[in-house]
Amino acid sequence: MSPAQLNGSCRLGKEVCIDCKVRFMSICSALEAHELPEFDVLIQRANFAPRAALFAQDQPADAVYNLTEGVVRLYKLLPDGRRQIIGFALPGDFLGLAMAERYGFSADAVDTVSACRLAREEFAHYLDAKPHLLRRLHEYTTHELSLAQDQMVLLGRRNAEEKVATFLVNWRDRWARLTGKAVTVPLPMSRQDIADFLGLTIETVSRTFSRLGKDKTILIVPDGIRVLDPQRMERLAAA
Template identity: 55%
Template sequence: MPVDTGAGERLAHACHHKRQAESCGECGARLAGICSVLTPAELGDLEALSQHLTLDKGQTLFGQDEPACSVFNVIEGTLRLVRLLPDGRRQVMGFALPGDFLGLVPQVRHPVSAEALGPVRTCRFGRQDFAALVESKPHLLRSLYERAGYELALAQDQMLLLGRRTAEEKVAAFLLSLRARFARAGHSSVTVELPMGRQDMADHLGLTMETVSRMLSRLDRADTLLLVPGGVRLLDLDRLEALAAG
């Protein structure tokens, strides 16, 4: 059930919502988000506008084409960003990780749906309130621009990923990109968590689920990575980077 409908009475039925049990200054995702530039006093201003939302696996934060009334900061968990095509097929546009802001779109309606892949915690801000706060703090606006540039780079990488690369190159590039994004959020490790399923990866990379599974198994047999519960351990970064470079 979608959360961000613009109707407060429906919000309570879709998820749990409450004031933060932790302050913005204690938020584990703060350093990876645009709010990292704020002073403690300014974080208080931000916190006064926010509301905690907790989703369970399978719940939808907002749906495609619904009014974009709010923006969200992902604190914990991963969301799948999905766009349905006119013929009913779906394209996984990306995955939102801790530190990512969602809803910062120029359109009045969400171009994608955001679906929880597991337990997710977010901060919700009214769009107009958040816009007013950003306008009053030039350094926050600069951080927002920098974030937009980073997300544009991710979108360009995705376009390249869907181009002429082989299936093995696509999978290698995806794993390295995910590792870099987790590191940006403060979770640097040779083991990369894969909260999304093989079908999600396939729909993101323009492959079939069988092909994704086959490429992961091939890389595992070549000792390039090790398949572990819930993710992969990257054993040969040089080979992965060579593959990702195409």
């Protein structure tokens, strides 16, 4: 499947806002039941294969997305190719906050992704008519800003072990909010993705995982980890 070219069998008639599984985790929770049909006509379902691009940095920002399924990595590139992942988006997350002419970062699917696509202009006009939705969006944005500030502390002032532990704890908690608590934490993204998120190299991430594994702090399983010593893990993350 080619990147950014898709949605075959979707839009099966049943995929309407009122049935949306992530409605109450997304900005759509601000909408009243009677507003859902009118919102429905604004959105378009889009599916993305693993590694497909939702959008790319500096492209004209003609759409925003509400993620309903899968994991998306958001990243910025320096001219020489260095990459910083600024976040991983999960179902319920809103992409394209900037509402600028062009995207400030790139977004692509880590695994199979579904999202509601809204034309930016249309969405902006709809927002003008719905102050309660704008208010919800603003709350969401300030929350994102707060997470970004936490990430600055992590990138600027924590060592490799603290970075990895913090990442794993945060990811486990986000995952638990979606699917409930589980012993095994899936890690759909690659080691390279984790490294680029934490400001490390792939080797350092790998070594730190191994060390935490030898510690019996975590157990490394295919495509994920199991937290064996949550106490020690949280202590490392809090430090």
